[in-house]
Amino acid sequence: MIRSHNPATNLAFGPEITPSSHGEIASRCQAAQAAIGPWGTPLGLRVSLMESVAEHLQSVKQELVAFAQEETGLPEARLNGELDRTANQWRIFAKFVQEGSCFGATIDPALPDRTPLPRPDLRMIKIPLGPVAVFGASNFPFAFSVAGGDTASAVAAGCPVVIKANPAHPQLSQKVFNLLVEASRDVGLPESLFGLVQGGAREGLALVQDPAIQGVGFTGSQRAGLALWRACQNLPIPIPCFAEMGSLNPILVFPSALTTRKEALAEGYVSSLTLGVGQFCTNPGLLLLPEGEDAEAFLNLVAKRLGETAPAPMLSPAISHGCEDGWKALSQREGARVLVAPSGDGCSLSPGLAAFQSQAVVDSFEEVFGPIGIVVTLPKDSFTQEASRILRLHQGQLTGTIHGEEGEETELGLSLLMPFVGRIVWNGWPTGVEVTHAMQHGGPFPATTDARFTSVGPHAIDRWLRPISLQNLPASHWPPELGNGNELGIRRRVGGQME
């Protein structure tokens, strides 16, 4: 049984929710599959649906935010902003599919006189993979959950979506799901375009293993993400699984920055590390510093600020316990110097900070989801080699940050970080992920399962589309995207040239 839990009061509330049975999961997946034909939802209706979801979300904003506060303990202002961002994502996708470049519509007209053989008429368009399973994340109850970016991008692609509700906010999930169904009904699309599954790992596994499911979007822990990804690979017909599994988001601080602006660095680092009680996948978990007096002065500043930070409620007792366990393992590693020890009551937690000399780091650190900072100090005479070694130990990351001067330092930072990250941040902090075309929220394994895709921004749609070529198909059967007249006015490539 699943029950809502208020992180602020540490009390359960509301009804007991029964996890979905395998039969229910199967019937929702089948119904989702039956909701579309091979071309997916018609583009016009699809756009209306996306706009309608945005309106529905904002029309009951106060009620949703109030309820989300109870189930997640997140502050009202943050949730208000997150809901607007979530609605905005749907509008961005609606606009993006209307422009239509994402469908890669391409026409290579027949060349009947070509020698030695004529060329047939070839038209290509990207079509939806089919029903997509989406896993709601705990830390963004709107933006990465039931009506979050994975769902919006899959709907934008023309796919039905069956959503595994995050057990940390089961009632909010149901409320938001009801809005999706209402929006679908309002625009005249089948209600079964959306399905909801309540439950935990077992129900999630049953969902991705359903033969109707053709793709998976996941945001969460590495353990859960890898289990789903492996399950998808091991199916009789493997399906793509895009799992965004968070990362340590290394921050590479060069001597110049540490010497000239250690106070600003300390302030920025503490703000980023403790934002949302550290529950961001772009949390700056690993700070690499040149060792010495400046590093010690910086760490004193950081430790002072972190030590003054009061415990704050985490999203769920499971996350809070996970963070405490992670801290325990971290602080017991050989060579750990505990600068700030976190304290908590099993639900709220204050920040923690541990420092290591790089020579002591022979295994990778695991991400501790929460306000836990790991600092590694690097000998000045082998700064580059040691930074390279530490980065290589940890492999793929969502982001990598350079604090340093333009020129040599930045060049070195780029060459060290680029092979391992999806986003480079310069003299800033990685928390804060813009929903815009130039955003890459993804990165080499194990940050995600496929560095070629993003889960934030309009290009997130690319995960759910595949191209199909139509050879000599008569005009009466062309989809509107491929008609000679381009009645939808989308961006296309015709005869090799972009229109």
Next chain:
Amino acid sequence: MIRSHNPATNLAFGPEITPSSHGEIASRCQAAQAAIGPWGTPLGLRVSLMESVAEHLQSVKQELVAFAQEETGLPEARLNGELDRTANQWRIFAKFVQEGSCFGATIDPALPDRTPLPRPDLRMIKIPLGPVAVFGASNFPFAFSVAGGDTASAVAAGCPVVIKANPAHPQLSQKVFNLLVEASRDVGLPESLFGLVQGGAREGLALVQDPAIQGVGFTGSQRAGLALWRACQNLPIPIPCFAEMGSLNPILVFPSALTTRKEALAEGYVSSLTLGVGQFCTNPGLLLLPEGEDAEAFLNLVAKRLGETAPAPMLSPAISHGCEDGWKALSQREGARVLVAPSGDGCSLSPGLAAFQSQAVVDSFEEVFGPIGIVVTLPKDSFTQEASRILRLHQGQLTGTIHGEEGEETELGLSLLMPFVGRIVWNGWPTGVEVTHAMQHGGPFPATTDARFTSVGPHAIDRWLRPISLQNLPASHWPPELGNGNELGIRRRVGGQME
């Protein structure tokens, strides 16, 4: 030891070639990795390299074709055409990367006055994955081998390439490889941008497991492709493996077509089935017909033509034996009606044809690589259901073909085939793969390992690129693709709008 073999004479010739050692493989991969920085080969040099490869290939065309004839037994005219096509692929990629849309360059300028928070400057560009391992295919010694589409697309992406030579043409592989190295040297790029590995399955596995390799392109059998794909998934850091593993390419013949043009159908089918001794991944291996008198008349015509077809040399004794074994298993299946039995001498082979009633088909047919046709006749009163069942049994295919009339039949054919194929052919035959923007040469599993990509046409480059976002990076460190002035003149998206 590997030795060349002449399929026309069934004799071995030339030197004994030692398979590459693990040490050699590792050092070639490391050298390839060291050949580029994080941005890949500079775009200008990359374009020069691609044009140079095209020129080198055509400058020694006669010599290459003559040699290829000896090692593959393929006819001169076919090899001449294939070499030109191969050179042309390099030119197409050179042009495509100059236009630059494939790099998805995107600029979202800073919005310093945005509330509640300013937006940073964000610039995105797709960068090469890193060294790519390419597996040469036996059946296209130029177009899908050492300097084939996988290599050309990876080079176009800016990647170094280490190529596993196909053991069916080891000497030609070395000759073509030498041209790649020469071209690289000519334009001033490191020779180690390219590496060659001679050997079989063991050497191939060592290649994909080398830690420098970041992606794999493979064309060949399902057995080999799946083994490599699994190996790539099971690496400590899994890498994308695009395996194109051929398929049965179902042909769905509707009653109208069978009644009105059975002679043309028979002629077209036989030509497509026997083209290149059936050694195409788009070979029409599975024909679905409405049962009855028309079907019998059609099959008589086909059987007569196929029976008159003389044995022709296959690419290698291994392929010829594989085809004979495949035929044996096929003809011994329950319900098999042998219409034409192939005959051969262990190197050359004539076509075979077996028919089944659909009710007898309870397991999927395996692809038999060669001139082997499988015909399944479907009861007229359950044509759609049985066609659907048979297609579902076989899952993903490179192509699916509809022979029928515009309107209802074609609509039905599309809904039956589209979920399973990468290319729909209408009233034609699947052999013949155009190298053009609208070509999708790929398809759902198990035709390929990822239906979202193609291995033919300019979009094949997408397999080897991943996006990276640069946040607030100073202008002095932008790659030329992302400068405000767009000095390379590539296609970009700026402020949400395509330029």
